[in-house]
Amino acid sequence: MSASIRVLTYNVQMRSWAMEAGAQGSLTPYENVEDRAKLISKRILDSEWDYDVLCFQEVFDEDGRDALISHLKGKYPYRVEKAQGDSVST
Known part of the structure; x- marks a missing residue:
């Protein structure tokens, strides 16, 4: 260990x-956040580092969040979505 x-x-x-919408000086929004989430997930999963926690x-973006969860759940099955006060939403 x-x-x-x-x-x-x-x-x-x-x-x-x-x-x-209407944001000035912002980064250009990606047209398809699911594709972006897939690219981010692939980089993490293909990394030489074996991360314990992400x-x-x-x-x-809810669609982006769902895509990240979907692509990463094989290796990272647990998640905390929001920690607030004494409670944690999983």
């Missing part, structure tokens, strides 16, 4: 369409 833990933290900036920030 390893004495270390590998953690990946990744700000994917997967903003919802509503957040992008932490994503700014996954506001």
